[in-house]
Amino acid sequence: MSELTLFRASILHFLRDPGEAADDRAWQYWEDGALVVESGRVVACGPEAALLTQYPQAKVVDHRGKLLLPGFVDTHIHFAQTDIIASYGAQLLDWLNTYTFPAERRFADRVHADNVAQFFLDELLRNGTTTAAVYPTVHKASVDAFFSAAEQRQMRMVCGKIMMDRHCPDFLQDNVASAEADSRELIERWHGRGRAGYALTPRFAPTSTPEQLAMTGRLFAEYEGLWLQTHVAENVDEVRWVADLFPDARSYLDVYDRYGLLGERGVYAHCIHLDRADRERMAATGTAMSFCPTSNLFLGSGLFDLNRARELGVRVGLATDVGGGTSFSMLQTLNEAYKVLQLGGQKLNAWRGFYLATLAGAEALYLEDRIGNFLPGKEADFVVLDWAATPLLERRMQAAQSLEERLFALMLLGCDRVVAQTYVLGEPRLPAG
Known part of the structure; x- marks a missing residue:
């Protein structure tokens, strides 16, 4: 994808191992986030409002209400x-x-x-x-x-x-x-x-x-x-x-x-x-x-x-x-x-x-310089997950009291059905529907 594109979603990525103690400096999360991609690489990642202002010319792909993670x-x-x-x-x-x-x-x-x-x-x-x-x-x-x-x-x-x-x-x-x-x-x-x-x-x-x-x-x-x-x-x-x-x-x-x-x-x-x-x-x-x-x-x-x-x-x-x-x-x-x-x-x-x-x-795999998170310059491989892809997940999410609880439920109850879209170098790879 050579066109500058901004993907809107909740976004989570990691900078290092959070460990058993769940070090909150090990990850970044934006409930209203944006991932900016050009020519298959990450340009920027952060709060949606700031990046929409910074890149007004970008094509917008809207995945709001879903979770965007590195592939x-x-x-x-x-x-x-x-x-x-x-x-x-x-x-x-x-x-x-x-x-x-x-x-x-x-x-x-x-x-x-x-x-x-x-x-x-x-x-x-x-x-x-x-x-x-x-x-x-x-x-x-x-x-x-x-x-x-x-x-x-x-x-x-x-x-x-x-x-x-x-x-x-x-x-x-x-x-x-x-x-x-x-x-x-x-x-x-x-x-x-x-x-x-x-x-x-x-x-x-x-x-x-x-x-x-x-x-x-x-x-x-x-x-x-x-x-x-x-x-x-x-x-x-x-x-x-x-x-x-x-x-x-x-x-x-x-x-x-x-x-x-x-x-x-x-x-x-x-x-x-x-x-x-x-x-x-x-x-x-x-x-x-x-x-x-x-x-x-x-x-x-x-x-x-x-x-x-x-x-x-x-x-x-x-x-x-x-x-x-x-x-x-x-x-x-x-x-x-x-x-x-x-x-x-x-x-x-x-x-x-x-x-x-x-x-x-x-x-x-010694590929952390190329993939694995959304630092600028990384290859833009990512997945979009639907929190409510199944009736059980949807109900469990309504009862969740925190982001960590929602993520844990996704980790235990998720499967291929939660994958709304997979992107390789910024291009969608799953057929519509």
Whole structure:
């Protein structure tokens, strides 16, 4: 959108983590707010009256009565698992063999990959998610399909070919040489093209040989600005398996550390069964965690410890982890995050919840200089939420006594139905009606 445009709504964004104490200096809120956008970037954000006066020439888009937030950031999700979401009765390792690997086999077919990528990205937008760190499959076609579909929508996305050279079906297995060649080709084609960022993606330590992990570490060091994404310490049986496969490593996380896979733009999903030394090492290296509450509950994996990670200075983003996760909605994911933390004796207030879904995700992906809030110059990705999208929400809002109470109800009762519009670079992406 090159035209100067002013969006009127109630506006909330975050400047840092509000913490359990809900530090009110960590966010800005305007009940009568305005967001000014030009050429896909934020020009200004603040009180409606002042900005209407300052920018009288701006086209006005009226969302008054609704809440405008930065677009949600999902730090861990599998686009190739879209069709197996809500598959019954398995924990992690059985889930992979029973559902995941057979589904991923189909992505050798570019037509299938294109079809799923189109649906997947539309579903993200329908749920208000504008940026995600995404897992395709081992096939180059799945990466090309995904980035092509994201480019059509101008979405900022991180993705990269999965690498597996052992402990997986033959039809999904690569090798060190082919994984390196494919990754280099895809990096050259996609990394830094438009809003695309490439992520080296060894699925998890058990499915990569030491040689493949070492090769991944070399690529991570060689190419400037790459991301790296994988899984760690999700399930107790998985942790035991890694200990058997890598007996010289101090811990599961240490396996990755030995091959140079920790560092800025490294994003590790789950991080449940870690000790203090692991968390301190993640903090020291700038490696981020993805908190995946719906999949951790669905697969019976365990409870994430948010407070310990944040107290040690680890970057933490929220994630749906579809298809082990059970919803594309970051609001539903916040609902489950609240419950996970309750079971662990921790609290998740509404302020910190919406921080996790927006700026924290940008920080976990090292994209906070581009997205995550409405500071001038940021890319104008945002979502408009309807406080009264369902009869229950409407009634609950009438009973709410404060903004915090309204936000908390939205966090617990919200879903895709509350998303009135999603904007990417200032342009609406949901069809009217």
